Amino acid sequence: MEIDVKHLEALAKVQLSADEEQVMEKDLRSILEHVKRLFELDVNDVPPTFGSGDIFGVDLDEDIPREGLKRDLILVGAPSIHDVFFKVPRESGASRDEEGKDRS
Template identity: 30%
Template sequence: MHVASLSRLRVEESETESYQAELDKIISYMDILTSVDTANTPPTTYALPMENVFRDDVPKESLSRELALSNAPDEEDGYFKVPRVLEES
């Protein structure tokens, strides 16, 4: 299932069938939208009128490094730590 890998999820073989059946049923239900004429209808992303919101860029107190790292699964020297991303050349 391509959409699972896009989602960084692994669907076990035993579950593939049930997920696929459920998702097919849900997506087929969505198809009633095709019967709506939206040729001249703009999309709505937010219900209330929205404009860009600006404010002065004034430095304020922010989270300390210690607090920001307090929930990290792994850290070293004040940084988040993950497995090596690039191979050594």
């Protein structure tokens, strides 16, 4: 089976070193080899169990808006803020002004 670790790194947004990529590929291969047993069962007609709604007696509540945490409390845990915003590096080398449009 093809395991494209670089593609998975991009999807999961996790950067690995070359050595780590090798180990990751080996580990994923051995885990997927183990879970191959799941293909022994014919389950096409079986409905899936995804989460709480499928587990006895626990139905999801209505999603009712309610007051959350105060903004200051949340911002204090962030690595970088500006005023009331989370501050992050630019999206790419080119700045917003250069491209003349909002890339948010």
